[in-house]
Amino acid sequence: MKTNILDINELDFIYPDGTHALKKLTVSFEEGKKIAIVGPNGAGKSTLFLVLTGTYKPSGGKVYLADKDISYSRKDIMELRKNIGIVFQDSNSQLFSANVYQEISFGPLNLELSKDEVKRRIEDAMIKTGIVNLKNKPIHFLSGGEKKRVAIADILAMEPKVLLLDEPTAFIDPKTSNELMDLFDEINSEGKTIVLSTHDMDKVYTWADYVIVMKEGAVIAEGVPHDIFLNNDLLKEADLEKPWIIEVYQELIKDRRKLVTKGVPRNKKELFELLVQC
Amino acid sequence: MISIDQYAYINKLRNTHPMEKFALTMVTLIICLSFNSWLLHLCVITSMTILILYGAKIPVSVYIRLMLIPFIFMIFGILGVALRVDNEAFIMLYGINIGEWVIGFTMEGVFQAFAIFMRSYAGVTCLYFLTLTTPMVDIIWILKKLKIPAIITELMTIVYRFIFVLLETASTIYISQECRLGYTSIKKSYYSIGHLLTNLLIISFVRARELFIALSARGYKGELVVLEEKYKVSKKNILFISFTEILFLSVAVLF
Numbered sequence A: 001m002k003t004n005i006l007d008i009n010e011l012d013f014i015y016p017d018g019t020h021a022l023k024k025l026t027v028s029f030e031e032g033k034k035i036a037i038v039g040p041n042g043a044g045k046s047t048l049f050l051v052l053t054g055t056y057k058p059s060g061g062k063v064y065l066a067d068k069d070i071s072y073s074r075k076d077i078m079e080l081r082k083n084i085g086i087v088f089q090d091s092n093s094q095l096f097s098a099n100v101y102q103e104i105s106f107g108p109l110n111l112e113l114s115k116d117e118v119k120r121r122i123e124d125a126m127i128k129t130g131i132v133n134l135k136n137k138p139i140h141f142l143s144g145g146e147k148k149r150v151a152i153a154d155i156l157a158m159e160p161k162v163l164l165l166d167e168p169t170a171f172i173d174p175k176t177s178n179e180l181m182d183l184f185d186e187i188n189s190e191g192k193t194i195v196l197s198t199h200d201m202d203k204v205y206t207w208a209d210y211v212i213v214m215k216e217g218a219v220i221a222e223g224v225p226h227d228i229f230l231n232n233d234l235l236k237e238a239d240l241e242k243p244w245i246i247e248v249y250q251e252l253i254k255d256r257r258k259l260v261t262k263g264v265p266r267n268k269k270e271l272f273e274l275l276v277q278c
Numbered sequence B: 001m002i003s004i005d006q007y008a009y010i011n012k013l014r015n016t017h018p019m020e021k022f023a024l025t026m027v028t029l030i031i032c033l034s035f036n037s038w039l040l041h042l043c044v045i046t047s048m049t050i051l052i053l054y055g056a057k058i059p060v061s062v063y064i065r066l067m068l069i070p071f072i073f074m075i076f077g078i079l080g081v082a083l084r085v086d087n088e089a090f091i092m093l094y095g096i097n098i099g100e101w102v103i104g105f106t107m108e109g110v111f112q113a114f115a116i117f118m119r120s121y122a123g124v125t126c127l128y129f130l131t132l133t134t135p136m137v138d139i140i141w142i143l144k145k146l147k148i149p150a151i152i153t154e155l156m157t158i159v160y161r162f163i164f165v166l167l168e169t170a171s172t173i174y175i176s177q178e179c180r181l182g183y184t185s186i187k188k189s190y191y192s193i194g195h196l197l198t199n200l201l202i203i204s205f206v207r208a209r210e211l212f213i214a215l216s217a218r219g220y221k222g223e224l225v226v227l228e229e230k231y232k233v234s235k236k237n238i239l240f241i242s243f244t245e246i247l248f249l250s251v252a253v254l255f
Helices: A045-052 A074-083 A100-110 A115-129 A144-156 A174-189 A201-207 A225-229 A232-237 A244-252 A268-276 B002-010 B018-034 B038-055 B060-082 B107-133 B136-145 B150-179 B186-217 B235-254
Strands: A004-014 A020-030 A034-038 A060-065 A068-070 A084-087 A162-166 A193-197 A210-215 A218-223 B083-086 B092-098 B101-106
Touching (some): A004 A045, A020 A218, A034 A201, A045 A084, A060 A074, A068 A074, A074 A084, A084 A144, A100 A115, A115 A174, A162 A174, A174 A193, A174 A201, A201 A225, A218 A225, A225 A232, A244 A268, B002 B107, B018 B038, B038 B060, B038 B107, B038 B235, B060 B083, B060 B107, B101 B107, B136 B150
Antiparallel strands (some): A004 A060, A060 A068
16 A cells, blocks of 8 residues: 655745745655656756755645644644654755764764664764765765765664655766765665655656656646656756657657667666667 | 875774874863973973874875974974073173173073973973874864854855865866966066955855755755764773873872
8 A cells, every 4th residue: 555654735835035946846755656846947946955854834735644733733744844854955964063973873863763773874974975984084074975975864764654855966977976876775674765866867767766846836747757758848848858768769760660668778787678678 | 285285085094083192182181281390391391202104104295394384383392482681691691792781691591491492392282193194074062062152153164165176166166367478577477466365255155155055955954064084093002092191190199
């Protein structure tokens, strides 16, 4: 049976300067899924994340966390933050301590856990993100990719049910960003819901279970990746780039009717198998 | 400044208990300032230098460069003490006559200057020992253990972290201005540096806001609670520190 960890109903958010960032946004995140939110800059992706972590109070609409109505009272905001963790795009604005160990301990300590439990979670998060060897290095010696790993460990140590990642692979080299995507898979396999926003359609296509397309503060489409990326009109409307696998596939099936029945390739491997059959 | 910070993390005494290093520094410093014995100060300079060069394995060239920084300030300070203007030339060791006045050094002045010089350098080496072997994070940890108010230690934590973020931002802006010929004349330089500084101020505010948001998302309730790792107390070190301090004290009292 499918259950939703988050239900967002007609959410409105207006910034103090009058920018209408979210307009009657309605969307649901299914528990345990890998969800990608795509859309041009200024579509409201980051604002949505900040509303979901209780930083901004919605101007209208409802948020339900596992069917519980979130009223944005102090208590409810704490509840949101316990369950939803966010990794910010710029690690420099998230990391406040010069020491990796202290930095990671901050979140779990705020959850009022015992010291032993906090220690266990720090060790666990450092092993998962592969930063055990950075333990004694100051943060200002780390590279961008290493800082990103620390920022992710920060949130992992809080063991949230939902992990929001705001453009986690921006400014990160291809090798590290692939390793990060594998890490997200691993975290997801433990039953955590992962929601990431990105502009990298090739990654979204092979990685995500479900894609949500946002434009001008609203969700204009959602569905499984190949439904979204085969829809030319939608891609044009949302200014999205077509993943190269889909592009090659569409070129391939142009005058080869028999290949259509095989289904759309999900990744490089499936595409190459299809190529062999041509 | 950056190079001291870097050595603080990579020196060989990095993992020694911070309180031991702090105790050695502070007790020695207090002894140095309480006694006016140049022999004591010489002993302190020698032992601290040995600790820095052989204990912490700080390169000699770096250490010499660091020691030269206070030297320049000290020269001017000491000249003021050693030089004397008088109209009786016979008390001078060496003097230049200007009319009926003599500017020069007296025995007493030179000795006083030498004592001040030694005492200052003894203090400087003590503090260099602490800063070169103990990272800021550990120094903040010491202050917390000494029950310094949380507001001060938390501010230090954040200021220390963001000094580097700000430096990075400043250098990015500087490079981007330089690439667009922003520093090719004095007038342009003033203009560019003005913009750099105003921008930095604005960026600092934005950073502060972002940090607050990020901390809040992790359950910040007005207190920066963090967990620190435990350091090992070494009996050997404590014995060594006690022995050294007793030695310094005896030199100070006996000579």
